[in-house]
Amino acid sequence: MFRSELEVVLWEPEDGLTPQAGMRVRSVKEFPNDSAAWGKCADYPRLNESDRHRAIAAALTASGVEWLDWISLRHGEDMLFAAGGRIYRLARWAKLREEDYLKEARMLADFRDMRFQ
Secondary structure (H helix, E strand, O other), X not given: XXXXXXXXXXXXXXXXXXXXXXXXXXXXXXXXXXXXXXXXXXXXXXXXXXXXXXXXXXXXXXXXXXXXXEEEEEEOOEEEEXXXXXXXXXXXXHHOOHHHHHHHOEEEEEOOOOOOO
């Protein structure tokens, strides 16, 4: 997440990362209970995720999702989630079998060919 033009917060900053001059790279672990660090969306993953989010994350992983980044349940009956460099919408997710989550999800955006600059 970019907190400003020169400050980025990463879930797991990589060792040896050399940011552009003047840029500051921080870890989400510096903000364990600060939802302001993640903007106004209360559903971004945090170190203190709810049991509900952990259960949904486990179900998504069991359905084949790899590298789950975040889950948002703030869209009526739909779930949005980011995984593996893509963003998905899962319509009426609560009515689906958990093993069908990935199969039924519609990809909204694919960022896999983009690189951090």
